[in-house]
Amino acid sequence: MKAYMKKANEFWLTNVYNNLNEGGVWIWKDELMMFKREGKKLLCDEESYDKVSKIISEEFLVKTFKKY
DSSP states (O other): OOHHHHHHHHHHHHHHHHHOOTTOEEEETTTTEEEEEETTEEEEOHHHHHHHHTTSOHHHHHHHEEEO
């Protein structure tokens, strides 16, 4: 994936994160994956973490997502 596409995804995911309250859930409907805001991270399972890692930078992944 090209760098500008990853940046666009990061911008969109930042907006998703900012609009979730603590305990809020975002569902990636196309992939049937769930992410839950807990503190400063979006929690997800390993499969979801791997999937989202393909559409964003490693730095943004580590900063924003966490596997449970």
